[in-house]
Amino acid sequence: xxxxxxxxxxxxxxxxxxxxxxxxxxxxxxxxxxxxxxxxxxxxxxxxxxxxxxxxxxxxxxxxxxxxxxxxxxxxxxxxxxxxxxxxxxxxxxxxxxxxxxxxxxxxxxxxxxxxxxxxxxxxxxxxxxxxxxxxxxxxxxxxxxxxxxxxxxxxxxxxxxxxxxxxxxxxxxxxxxxxxxxxxxxxxxxxxxxxxxxxxxxxxxxxxxxxxxxxxxxxxxxxxxxxxxxxxxxxxxxxxxxxxxxxxxxxxxxxxxxxxxxxxxxxxxxxxxxxxxxxxxxxxxxxxxxxxxxxxxxxxxxxxxxxxxxxxxxxxxxxxxxxxxxxxxxxxxxxxxxxxxxxxxxx
Numbered sequence: 001x002x003x004x005x006x007x008x009x010x011x012x013x014x015x016x017x018x019x020x021x022x023x024x025x026x027x028x029x030x031x032x033x034x035x036x037x038x039x040x041x042x043x044x045x046x047x048x049x050x051x052x053x054x055x056x057x058x059x060x061x062x063x064x065x066x067x068x069x070x071x072x073x074x075x076x077x078x079x080x081x082x083x084x085x086x087x088x089x090x091x092x093x094x095x096x097x098x099x100x101x102x103x104x105x106x107x108x109x110x111x112x113x114x115x116x117x118x119x120x121x122x123x124x125x126x127x128x129x130x131x132x133x134x135x136x137x138x139x140x141x142x143x144x145x146x147x148x149x150x151x152x153x154x155x156x157x158x159x160x161x162x163x164x165x166x167x168x169x170x171x172x173x174x175x176x177x178x179x180x181x182x183x184x185x186x187x188x189x190x191x192x193x194x195x196x197x198x199x200x201x202x203x204x205x206x207x208x209x210x211x212x213x214x215x216x217x218x219x220x221x222x223x224x225x226x227x228x229x230x231x232x233x234x235x236x237x238x239x240x241x242x243x244x245x246x247x248x249x250x251x252x253x254x255x256x257x258x259x260x261x262x263x264x265x266x267x268x269x270x271x272x273x274x275x276x277x278x279x280x281x282x283x284x285x286x287x288x289x290x291x292x293x294x295x296x297x298x299x300x301x302x303x304x305x306x307x308x309x310x311x312x313x314x315x316x317x318x319x320x321x322x323x324x325x326x327x328x329x330x331x332x333x334x335x336x337x338x339x340x341x342x343x344x345x346x347x348x
Contacts (some may be wrong), residue, residue: 008125009049025189046106046233047182049099050126052158055325056189056237057099057129060090064116065130065153074305078291083315083328092131094289094315095328098237099127099186121166128158134216135191136211141198144211148197159222166229177230187223189237189265193213220247223260229252233259268334271325289318289327298323 051057066073074080074092081089081112084096090113091097103125111125120126130153134141134187138152170176194215198208252260290304290311291297302309304322312318316329326334 002304011197014090015215046127046184047262049102049106049108049111049184049186050180050226050231051099051111051163051186052162053094053127053129053186053237054133054192054193055131057097057127057186058091058113058131059097059099059127059129060109060113061115061127061129062092062131062151063090064113065151073131077305079311080305082311091096092322093328093331094311094321096331098331099125101331102184116163120169126162126169128153128162130158132193133190134194135215136194140214141194144196144207145196146201146203146323148201149191150197153221155187155218157177159225162271163225163229180230181232183231183233185226185231185234187219187226187234187236191219202225216247219262220251223251227255227258232257236260237265246275265334269330286320288316288320289324290322296320 005348052141055062063073063076075090076088078088079094081087081091081094083094085091089138103110108125111127114126115130130151131152132151133155134151135155137154137156138149141148166176166180167173169177195208198211219236223231223236226234242254252258286296288296288304289297290309291299292302292309293299315321315327318327319330320331321327
């Protein structure tokens with residue numbers, strides 16, 4: 001979402017003008033039945049894309065980090081990946097992710113996960129996003145009485161790994177800054193698990209609200225460190241409940257040479273429920289396409305990918321894929337809303 005970030009812009013009016021030119025091309029790409037002709041490359045040719053986040057961008061890191069080879073995670077099995085990739089794609093979705101659509105438009109291969117890869121360079125994607133990751137470090141969450149130990153690969157852990165390998169990605173320090181400046185950097189989506197875990201542990205709403213400024217600060221601080229390394233173009237997706245971050249406006253004032261775009265995931269999805277008739281054949285009852293049991297077709301410990309759990313025949317008509325994640329169809333419709341606006345905040 002937020003493909004408007006493909007163009008480095010100096011004014012909002014220039015941004016909107018460029019966005020309108022790109023809409024028709026993107027709409028063709030988003031149609032599952034269309035063969036895309038990339039005869040007009042994007043006006044900015046990024047050298048690479050650097051991605052941090054959670055399952056929304058994880059293309060296989062979690063599976064590579066799973067040490068029990070006898071009991072791999074559900075994403076190792078069908079029906080994960082069945083909508084587009086057909087064999088399991090290591091993604092926790094039925095089909096493509098937002099970064100997959102970005103890769104298609106830029107004419108690049110789909111983003112490989114960093115963990116488990118044999119080599120990494122700025123000539124390809126570098127993706128550190130991990131399913132279940134949090135914006136806050138696990139130690140801080142434990143300090144707040146949040147005990148979940150699903151994964152300890154927080155945004156800080158992802159960033160520290162990147163900073164450690166950064167000097168090895170290019171020929172010299174100056175070359176690194178130059179090619180990193182030509183990269184599109186995705187800092188998220190991340191932070192939703194910082195709220196999901198305490199909710200699941202019965203924490204009060206007031207306790208969870210206290211985490212919001214800490215999550216925002218973590219994402220903002222990570223962006224600053226990436227700017228200091230030479231990053232110039234950022235896409236910062238928001239979590240569904242948050243709205244536009246004031247922190248991003250502050251960052252833009254501090255770093256006027258950097259393009260920072262906030263993609264409003266919450267409001268790009270909300271129209272599904274306000275005016276469902278506009279969105280064609282899509283089931284908005286929130287029941288999971290892949291799952292079993294109850295009103296929402298979801299049962300803990302009998303989740304999608306587990307033996308005997310079935311899935312619907314038309315994921316393209318559903319919003320909810322597995323009780324945790326959206327379908328590829330929902331991603332596409334959200335992208336349309338973002339492209340046609342106004343579900344973004346652009347600081348210039």
